[in-house]
Amino acid sequence: xAGEPQADCLFCKIAAGEIPATIxxxxxxxxxxxxxxxxxxxxxxxxxxAHYPDAxxxxxxxxxxxxxxxxxxxxxxxxxxxxxxxxxxxxxxxAGAGQTVFHAHAHVLGGRDLxxxx
Numbered sequence: 001x002a003g004e005p006q007a008d009c010l011f012c013k014i015a016a017g018e019i020p021a022t023i024x025x026x027x028x029x030x031x032x033x034x035x036x037x038x039x040x041x042x043x044x045x046x047x048x049x050a051h052y053p054d055a056x057x058x059x060x061x062x063x064x065x066x067x068x069x070x071x072x073x074x075x076x077x078x079x080x081x082x083x084x085x086x087x088x089x090x091x092x093x094x095a096g097a098g099q100t101v102f103h104a105h106a107h108v109l110g111g112r113d114l115x116x117x118x
Contacts, residue, residue: 005050009102031049039109040111043107050062055104077110090107
């Protein structure tokens, strides 16, 4: 069921503290941690603690959690000192867009010129 933790979800396990990650911020509704395959000097994932398979289902199912993810993405950018120079927030939705973990998450990228993301 959407919103409920999923036993086989990597990000649900990270949010529950069952799998280690380099956590940079936590709130009651979100967890932010470093990506294990960074695409920029700053590459942090911000996830809702509630399980939704992608950004669209998160926004439809829990608009407040969706807003919390975006708010925390901005806080991560400020904490990582990339807010002033510019940063990118990316949601990949679906395998064709590069989503590999089907738990809604925002990528916060910064620390270099992001005109070309790859």
